[in-house]
Amino acid sequence: MxxxxxxxxxxxxxxxxxxxxxxxxxxxxxxxxxxxxxxxxxxxxxxxxxxxxxxxxxxxxxxxxxxxxxxxxxVTDERRERQAQVDFFNLVSHKLRTPLTVLTGYMDVLRGLSPERWGSEAHRILLVCRDEVGRLNDTFLRMLQFKRQADQQRPAGSEASFVGPLLQSVAEDIRERYRGREVELRVLAEPDLAPLDIHPEQLRFALDQILDNAVKFGDKNPVRVAASARGLDTAVEVVVADNGPGIPHEYRDRVFEGFVQIEDIGTGEVPGLGVGLRLAREVITANGGSVALHSVIGQGTEVSVRLPVQAR
Incomplete structure (x- = not known):
């Protein structure tokens, strides 16, 4: 039986x-x-x-x-690592393919121009090619940033950070970076905030990644981003809120994993490699802080960072 x-x-x-x-x-x-x-x-x-x-x-x-x-x-971790590799190669292929396709196409146009049209068309085409080379350069720079963070090559020293001036400085960099877009970026930091126990270079890097992400994925005109900093008992909280498209619930953990960008299709039109929030969180948590994310579809996303103040 x-x-x-x-x-x-x-x-x-x-x-x-x-x-x-x-x-x-x-x-x-x-x-x-x-x-x-x-x-x-x-x-x-x-x-x-x-x-x-x-x-x-x-x-x-x-x-x-x-x-x-x-x-x-x-085998959850193994599956996640394998998926991260797939996401990385898919994303990088999009980021490289788009500018390379444009460059190849315009080179063919230049090659086919008659001598009498060369002067009138060449300048415009070369400007486009320069922009596409800039996109390629941006992709490689972000890959190097990710490699450096993965290797934990962090600056030595115990120099404290003052978040108010750094936040203002990063905001100016972001405005300049996206000067071709309609961006309203406001910064409000409480006066006399306590110094933070994190190297200024690291804090600047993390804030830049978060603010850049907020502006880059903005889908409205104008893109509105508000960055604020306030003191708590033993920490300082920085909140970056935007009026972007919001992050679907199923992506809210994945955006911290790296090589994840939320696009309707993988067009490669949005610059970057989808590692900004991951790098920011790694820097923040390595310095005793925390990062939280709240998002509402169609309304925007809020990223909150808490970092301990420097011991007196």
Whole structure:
């Protein structure tokens, strides 16, 4: 007489029912193979869960099933790293392909111009080519930024940071960077904020990434960004709020993973590599701080940073 696994371990079917299986559950329960390997996934939760499963059936000398052992191994981190690699190559391919396509096209136009048209057209075409080379350069610079942060090449020293002047300075850089767009960027910092226990170069870098992200993904005219800083008991809180499109719920954890940009399609039109918020959070948390994100679709996103003040 042969018993089904569900008869030997009644709870097994109920335990696996809420999960997505790489092999259908009825087939697993009905199989007579000694060992079956499959994957268990719970993708509807955040964060998702992925398990490698190995079901070993134990038979007696008459070939009857007497028990079964289910061994599980958490492979969530491995799946996340593999997906990050896929996201990276997909995103970089878009970022490189678009300017390279433009450059190639305009080179063909230049090659086909008659001598009498060269003077009138060449200047305009070269300006376009210069802009596209700038986009390529921006992509490589951001890749180097990510590499540096991944290698934890942080400046040495215990120099304190004063967030008010730094926030104003970064805001000026952002306005200049996006001078071709309609941007309203306001900064309001409480006076006499305590110095922070983070190197100024690191704080400037983190603030730049957050403010740049807020402006870059703005979908309204004007793009409105408000940056504020206030003192708490033992910390300073910086809040950057924008009127952008908002971040879908399923992306709110992923934007901190890196190589993630939220576009309707992967056009490569938005500059950058989708690593800004990840780099900012790594810098902040490495210095004892925290980063939180709140977003409403169609209304905008708010990023809150808290950093400890320097001990007196």
């Amino acid at each position: 042969t018993f089904a696994i569900a008869d030997v371990i009644p709870a097994l079917a109920d335990a696996l029912a809420p999960f997505k299986l790489s092999s259908p559950l009825p087939e697993l329960l009905a199989s007579h193979d000694r060992v079956t390997a499959f994957e268990i996934a719970r993708e509807h939760t955040r964060p998702p869960l992925y398990l490698d499963a190995r079901l070993t059936r134990l038979f007696d000398t008459r070939g009857q099933l007497v028990s079964a052992v289910l061994m599980l191994r958490d």
